[in-house]
Amino acid sequence: MPLAKLDVVVLDCPDPHALAAFYAEVLGGTVEDQGEWVDLKLPDGKALAFQAAPAYVPPKWPSPDGSQQFHLDLAVPDLDAAEKGVLALGAKPLDVEDRSRTFRVYADPAGHPFCLCAC
CATH class of the missing domain: 3.10.180.10 (2,3-Dihydroxybiphenyl 1,2-Dioxygenase, domain 1)
Incomplete structure (x- = not known):
């Protein structure tokens, strides 16, 4: 238990x-x-x-000499639509170059990393 x-x-x-x-x-x-x-x-x-x-102090991502501390994975049905929405709200892209992956990485307005993940 x-x-x-x-x-x-x-x-x-x-x-x-x-x-x-x-x-x-x-x-x-x-x-x-x-x-x-x-x-x-x-x-x-x-x-x-x-x-x-x-x-x-926000984490640095990616950082070989530091930690991202934690991140949130957020499941979305449409990566492109969700990306447009979070960017309009103030998120910053951290790693969206590979559009073939099933996830994309962003920072929220305070700098915490989070991923939009195709569900």
Whole structure:
């Protein structure tokens, strides 16, 4: 029997309200503002949380001498349409040269890497 179950994934960032709004546009859901901590309750019952970290430094990707820390894989039915949407919301492409792959890598507005993955 496990000792615990995963409650929520928390992303440090300089502006939790802005990053929660970005992911609400990408994933849907309801933003619940608690000041320096913001929850995004997703339609499927899962959640992401965003915590203020004024000294936040985004990971570098790719970086042979550093870690990306973590990344989110987001399943999408249409890579091209999803790419257009996340770029319009402020995401930055990190690795989209190989258009034949089933995934593409971006950074959210705070610099966290995430992948759009064909489902």
